[in-house]
Amino acid sequence: MERLKSDAENGTGTSAVGRIDCITTASTHPETSGMQRTSPIETPVPDATVSQERPGVSLRDASLREIYAEILGRVDDDPTRDGLLRTPERMEKSMAFLTRGYHQTIEEVLGSALFEVNYDEMVIVRDIEFYSMCEHHLLPFYGRAHIAYLPSGKVIGLSKLPRLVDMFARRLQVQERLTRQVADAIIETIHPQGVGVILEAQHLCMMMRGVEKQSSMTTTSAMLGAFRTQTQTRNEFLSLLRRPGSTT
């Protein structure tokens, strides 16, 4: 949310019209040009008006709800019909929820669930469900995360690993960065001998637009420390993932 806000606040346009252009182009990937051609989004903006509720309010001062109302007005002929009437409000709440990870920190999420242990075998948590949103199209990507690490005196409470994934997933993301951020957070927090993180995900921006490949799965991995330097450790992780019950 902070990021959205600051994007709007720091818009480089000199007028609200410029800012509106800025926002539409920022959320438009070159691949979406097909959509651009057929969408009324390209309709020229007559003035700085953003909201019917507050005529004359510039984009800079508009609430997220008003901005969504403006978007709906451009893509739908009748944004005031029943079904759409409260949609801007719902979208605002939904976006706040889907990006709540911006307001969380690793310290808050892991809290006191760090334990000293005399255990140096691999800890593995697999099939952690996650839902994120791609930063190129603001469309969901979702799938499963598998995390393993070799402790070095400290472990993380097992229930906290899904929360850690969630914290980073609930931001605008690319899968590669999400993978790396989870791995880095574990390294920074408990300084293990190594960490391996694998994410498998399906991207709606590929499935319902663009290349329209419904069944393709994108896999990303981050192997740090012993998982990078020791083939045996990495293989152990990969073979544990392939055990019955695994989705890999």
Ligand SMILES: [Zn+2]
């Ligand atoms: Zn995308």
